[in-house]
Amino acid sequence: MAAESTGIFSILCDLDSNDESSDLILPAGDKVRVTNIDNAWAEIERNDCRVLIVRSDKAFDKAVGFLKEVRRRYPGLARILLSGELSALQAGIASEVVHSILQPDCDLNDLQQAIKRALKAEELINDKKLRQFISSVGHLPSFPEVLGELNEVLESEVAGVKEVANILQKDPAMVAKIMQLVSSAYFSGGYNTPTTLKEAVKLLGLRAVRDLALSIHVFEAFPQDDRWRSFSFQQLQNRSIVVSQFAADICKSAGFNRQIQGQARTAGLLHDIGMMILALNNRDNYHKAMVRAQELGQPIYVVEKMMMGVTHPQAGAYLLDLWSLAPETIHAILFHHVPMASGDTEFTPLTAVHVADSMLPPLFNAMGCNLGGRLSRDYITRIGMLDKLSEWDRMAHEYASQIPTHA
Known part of the structure; x- marks a missing residue:
């Protein structure tokens, strides 16, 4: 044919x-x-x-x-x-x-x-409108040098706990944040809490700690200020960490290898960073978009496109593409709200991120607007995974308790 x-x-x-x-x-x-x-x-x-x-x-x-x-x-x-x-x-x-x-x-x-x-x-x-928006933003954060070094060592035959820990120790502030997060319940599960960086790297795995370091850098590159009060960046990060863990677990339970798990985990960590880009660089319009989304009862990404010409998945994917992240990770971020538009017909990291984001309790902003996703049963049916929904729902209930409710 x-x-x-x-x-x-x-x-x-x-x-x-x-x-x-x-x-x-x-x-x-x-x-x-x-x-x-x-x-x-x-x-x-x-x-x-x-x-x-x-x-x-x-x-x-x-x-x-x-x-x-x-x-x-x-x-x-x-x-x-x-x-x-x-x-x-x-x-x-x-x-x-x-x-x-x-x-x-x-x-x-x-x-x-x-x-x-x-x-x-x-x-x-x-997209032309996305590029016009990004050009109006001005400065976007650059890819951090320490993460470039991590990528280099992870592509070599000598990658190990010691090598990764030595690179991270060049950034004491990042090490402190990693230790803080890894010691929390949603990483350690309350057991064998690591006390040293090497123990933390061993607990998470080499690529997982690289992904966490990347997430930390992104959230620090977009600090919330007093002029933005529509939602908490810290709560967004807390939820994203749990989405990432859940997404990786979905891949693992479905029998996919560590590479697929890692791509889903990274996408879960960063799937909503575009919200911060929109919030900090067009505060008034983004606030109005959130108000309008609540009034219409529509998902936030629909109203973003309608009022601003771009969506937060597009904005986040654009930045991560500039940083040369894995195309599969970018694909998952780009389509996590609209997986049917991806054209995918089988399980990919997008599946895991979409399911995790949609099944976990959403983050509501100050106006009561739901910032989470809505599960696409049509997509789950198309990829032949409808029989997995009950298992994923059970997993979602377990992970839901790990999302901190405070900023």
Whole structure:
């Protein structure tokens, strides 16, 4: 069955072949095949390229290095890696930069679905109204140096508790906050409360503590001031931490690996940071939007779009894309209120974040506006997980008690 035309320009960079008549069939549309990175750069710069597919079994480091540089220079491109079996470390590294990892002999429809999914997310992040809003914001916080160092060590073969702890200790304020959070009930469960940073890293895991450090930095980069009283940033963070734990547990209970769990956990930690961006940079309009959402009985993201032209998931995803977070994490944040719009037909980290955010008790703002999500049964049905709702509901009741009710 022939695939429908995508109407886009695609590049296949096949690093394992010297023959540009590759046997891989791309979805219909304008496309070109090249066999080396220099030619791929030339085609990207010459054409209005929207999709880059890199195929490589023999040159993983070279392929991922190229894809990282492409993301830095051309962030709007859909990036697909075709590769055979990868180690857990390689899969984790690749997932930080590409939208999808597929087998070299993948079905044409699977490839087309991956391309459509990536382009849909990139189009929302690069929406004209969103960019106009962000340009009016002025300064956005930069990615912290300590987290850059953590990412580097996590991509190496030497990553361990000692190495991660040594990097974190360069930022005493962050260490203090990590210890404060890890000692709380919703991390330690009241058992074996860690007393040292190394114990905390061991309890959480290397990537989990990196994610927590990132969350701490984000919330500190957007401090609440006296001019914003419509909701508490601290309560938003408290709830987001529990959403992240619940989302990771949903992935684990469904049998997904640590990579998927980590992507869901990170997305859960950061799924609502766009609210702070909107609140601090357009206070009056955002307050009016929240009042209007309460009056209409509509979800806040609907009224955000109606009154401000952007939504808080878009604003948060935009910042995290600037910081080069994993595309799958950004995807989960971007669609956590509207998973049907994602086009997903199977379980992804988005599933876990949507379920966790929707099933946990919501945060209400000062006007009584519900800032949480609404469960999409249509989406849960589409991905074939309707039979999991009773289990997730039981888990939600257990996690609900861990959300602090005070600021």
